Amino acid sequence: MTRTAFVVGAGLGGLATALRLVHRGWKVVVLEQGPEPGGKLNRYEQDGFRFDTGPSLITLPHVFDRLFAIGGVDFRERLNPVRLDPLFEYRFSDQSRFTYSSELSYLTAEIERLTGSTEDIDGLYRFLELGAKLYNLSEKTFFDRPPLARPRFKDLSLLLSAPKRHAWSNYKKSVQHHFKDPRMRQVFERYPTYVGATPEKAVGTLALIPYMELAFGGWYVPGGIYRIVQELRNLVIQAGVRIKYNVAVSDISTENGSAVGVETSTGDSLKSDIVVSNADPGSIHRITNGKAGRELKSDQRSMSGFVMLIGLNKKLKNIRHHTVCFSEDYNREFSQIFNERRFPDDPTVYVNIPSVTDPTTAPAGAESVFVMANAPADPSAWTPEFQAEAVRRVQARLTASGMPDLFANAQFVEYWTPARLESDYSAPGGSIYGQVSHGWRGTFIRPSLKDRKINNLYYVGGGTHPGGGTPTVLMSAEIVSDVIGNRSE
Ligand SMILES: Cc1cc2nc3c(=O)[nH]c(=O)nc-3n(C[C@H](O)[C@H](O)[C@H](O)COP(=O)(O)OP(=O)(O)OC[C@H]3O[C@@H](n4cnc5c(N)ncnc54)[C@H](O)[C@@H]3O)c2cc1C
CATH class of the missing domain: 3.50.50.60 (FAD/NAD(P)-binding domain)
Structure with a gap:
């Protein structure tokens, strides 16, 4: 039957x-x-503009x-x-910029240019080696079956073969051990946000994320x-x-x-x-x-996000598909999100412009622009007044990072707050990745x-x-x- x-x-x-x-x-x-x-x-379409509202x-x-x-x-x-390369342009609060490529020779030359030394190139290789070991281990255990479902001696020996100190300790400490330049630290401390976590509380095992991105690529679908x-x-x-x-x-x-x-x-x-x-x-x-x-109690929730979809009436010059404009104080930003549970005063802003790679996503002479800042998974703050204040903070960061004024030339802006993620998809508190x-x-x-x-x-x-x-x-x-x-x- x-x-x-x-x-x-x-x-x-x-x-x-x-x-x-x-x-x-x-x-x-x-x-x-x-x-x-x-x-x-999901996606949003208006006036010939097409946006992915979630993954980019x-x-x-x-x-x-x-x-x-x-x-x-x-x-x-x-x-x-299509495999995107470079993956990101990073803009730091000291006005320096860094192009993050999955082409290792290009990436290492960029690190030397940015930091003026080869020290962090060695750190990168060691960090990626750690990530590769953890990825291979996860493929055979965590990614393959339910946890503790069928404990096997093989699993135990695999776990014991993992690099101890940096894999099982704190993620941020591991980044600080491998990288000396504060900007390189900021680049690699961002990876726990891929699962809605702060580097401060994430485990070193998440070193597998930057490894996966570099080794298998970051992809876009035309x-x-x-x-x-x-x-x-x-x-x-x-x-x-x-x-x-x-x-x-x-x-x-x-x-x-x-x-x-x-x-x-x-x-x-x-x-x-x-x-x-x-x-x-x-x-x-x-x-x-x-x-x-x-x-899922509120302090167990992964981060949410504040997303702005901008139908931009203008073509931008010298812009990448993905740009990250870092806040001045990353520690403070995470502390405001996770400890004070409020939208940060100075948010790191992620700008994704798929029309750079894929002209079908915007009318001729225009760009479809996705802007996102991390936010606590708490829908209660998002009144219309607070949303206007959050936009002001995002704009301030974009301006300070030398981005063109995306809002001045907007044909429209569509907003997605944690409250909308909760109401449309029943995501607890608008949390994007469930339990943190x-x-x-x-x-x-x-x-x-x-x-x-x-x-x-x-x-x-x-x-x-x-x-x-x-x-x-x-x-x-x-x-x-x-x-x-x-x-x-
Ligand atoms: C802004 C944003 C950016 C992101 N960026 C990335 C990225 O760059 N890369 C990446 O890999 N991932 C990214 N993600 C995460 C990714 O989108 C999610 O991890 C993934 O899509 C979640 O899939 P899911 O199967 O858990 O289902 P969900 O997307 O959570 O869907 C659950 C479905 O269940 C429905 N549902 C819930 N309750 C009920 C009910 N009672 N009755 C009937 N239906 C119900 C909901 O309406 C929903 O359609 C992003 C997400 C967001 C929001």
């Missing part, structure tokens, strides 16, 4: 799991509360290859992803990264999955401690053999009044892929194992599909 699964949410993880399960012979229905698929990986850079493209192969499609041929979702949705539908939009799951139905289906906002009670939630376990905890999921990867616990003991109290209820996506970010969300779909498959096939 065909077994049935409801997937709660059509985010990247929900769609990927639906594809994997339907190809294992399951009958799958996806229930999405919003009007379209994608979740945080994808890494580990081979993980996307594996998923699309399940649907019989070659990811590279279908989407033609037409917009949202094309990944559109293609994936097509594959899922062709394989026989039904996706129902504008249907919010309001409760998980249970009998004798097992999930037997879902209750919906449309008043339906739907039965299935299993339920897979792409909603954060914290969100499931809230809607089920603590019956299922895991509470701080310390050992936060990084390695993430909310479980299988509910701890309710049988037949599983989780997929950035809020569970291995964590947030597009490739890890796809790994989560691989692991949970295997867990479901192994228990019942």
